[in-house]
Amino acid sequence: MSGGGFIKTLVIVGHPQIEDSSTQQFLKKAADLSEVTWHPVNTFNVEVAKDQALIQQTDRLVLQFPLYWYSAPAVLKNWIDQVLTRHFAYPDAMGSLVGKELGIAVSLGSPARNFVAGAGENFSLSQIMIPFQALAHKLQMTYLPTFVIDQFGYQSDEMKAKLLINYQRYLTQPRLGHFDDQTDWLVNKLSELIATVPEDKKQQLTLILDQIKNDQSTLEDLQMNLKMIQDTEE
Amino acid sequence: MSGGGFIKTLVIVGHPQIEDSSTQQFLKKAADLSEVTWHPVNTFNVEVAKDQALIQQTDRLVLQFPLYWYSAPAVLKNWIDQVLTRHFAYPDAMGSLVGKELGIAVSLGSPARNFVAGAGENFSLSQIMIPFQALAHKLQMTYLPTFVIDQFGYQSDEMKAKLLINYQRYLTQPRLGHFDDQTDWLVNKLSELIATVPEDKKQQLTLILDQIKNDQSTLEDLQMNLKMIQDTEE
Structure with a gap:
């Protein structure tokens, strides 16, 4: 089974007032998973050696922060400057990050739709995050698509439920962006959920699960047929 | 006479060890000009109201820093986050920065030629500075071309002499990028210099000055002739 792997993820949460942020408290609950380490950074005091050790044990490093003036808050920039020393972080260094993944989970106070040329913010988030992409390139890390938390305070309960699932997937799904892996x-x-719910709900959820599995195998059949047709044509 | 104006410039120098940086000490001497205020930011303690007042009195705001992980050092990011409050900085706010200029003076530890797609750093400085360009856009400031200090430690005396002139021009020349103004x-x-040097050097410098003025008026004649020809053809 593809995507059945297991990755370890370190979430560096850079926010000067993490406890007061409803966004960060929501994400903290969502990130309460066995394979995820939640690491708040809300002061300028950094335990460099300890945090370097955390990175070394990690497959996916996620930098999570509210966008302050189109960049990370100073507490997170300080953490980056302190922890990612040349000796530790460069590809030829001991603690090399080569091959690890770098993700950015950014929360926005301004609507995500404004981040496009000609709209209010005039630049895309891909452009604004280029310093992080350059960092990933320098360290030979795999740069992941940015995870956007769009004005959390205005989200409906349904949007928040979707956000929770997508966020958990961003933290824990191996090979992000592969459709099979997502399924x-x-x-x-x-x-996992079915094992924990009462009997009456179990049946309902099992039906949904069977449907998803069925859809997936139908899709795989379609893909196989398509491949056979292509092979015949060549 | 064009470009004869006078602008006030505030240089915010973000560097955790300004005194130990030979680059910053060199630039500090170069910036010792009546129209320039040199403002070091090397700690996380910011005098917000005082610095906001400095900005209000300024025509050109220059953020100067060594590039740390493709961005400003944490001390400077902290200054930006603290000083540019919504109430102070937004175009509809009291302390509006609308119409002021924003310049970036960045010193590089890695050669400037590496900042291009496919080379070592893979991204241009224009791309890496997009967060600052987005800031200028948001505040309706005029974004100036970035001033690059390319591996100061490796520069020859001649390169440093040119750097000094270009840096002074970056800080004080009205309408940067206009050729006439540059001349x-x-x-x-x-x-100014001729007034201060001994008599024997005065003559030599006056000849150079006459030559520059002569070149400039020749150029202006050429431009006028070109314009007349264009007007005649229309």
Whole structure:
């Protein structure tokens, strides 16, 4: 089964008032998973050696922060400057980050739709995050698509429920962006959930799970047929 | 005379060890000009109201720093986050920065030629500075071309002499990027210099000054002739 792997993720949460942020408290609950380490950075005091050790044990490093003036808050920039020393972080260094993944989870106070040329912010988030992409390139890390938390305070309960699932997937799904892996991830999550719910709900959820599995195998059949047709034509 | 104006410039120098930086000490001497305020930011303690007042009195705000992980050092990011409050900085706010200029003076530890797609750093400085360009856009400031200090430690004396002139011009020349203004700026500087040097050097410098003025008027004649030809053809 593809995507059945297991990755360890370190979330560096850079926010000067983490406890007062409803966004960060929501995400903290969502990130309460066995494979995720939640690491708040809300002061300028950094335990460099300890945090370097955390990074070394990690497959996916996620820098999470509210966008302050189109960049990370100073507490997070300070952490980056302190922890990612040349000796530790460069590809030829001992603690090399080569091959690890770098994700950015950014929360916005201004609507995400404004981040486009000609709209209010005039630049895309991909452009604004280039310093992080350059960092990933320098350290030979795999740069992940940015995870956007769009004006959390204005989100409906339904949007927040979707946000929770997508965020958990961002933190824990191996090979982000692969559709098969996304389905596998959901099937796994649902199977785990079924084991914990009361009997009456179990049946309902099992039906949903069977439907997803069925859809997935139909899709795989379609893909196989398509491949056979292509092979015949060549 | 064009470009004969006078602008007030505030240089915010963000560097955790300004005194130990030979680059910053060199630039500090170069910036010792009547129209320039040199403002070091090397701690996380910010006098917000005082610095906001400094900005209000300024025509050109220059953020100066060594590039740390493709961005400003944490001390400078902290200054930005603290000083540019919504109430102070937004275009509809009291302390509006609308119409002021924003310049970036960045010193590089890695050669400037590496900042291009496909080379070592893979991204241009224009891309890496987009967060500052977005800031200028938001505040309706005029964004100036970035001033680059390319590996100061490796520069020859001649390169440093050129750097000094170009840096002074970056801080004080009205309408950066206009050729006429550049010449006017040089003529003014040279005239000031001639007044201070011994008699024997005065003559030599006056000849150079006359030559520059002569070149400038020749250029202006050429431009006028070109315009007349264009007007005739229309």
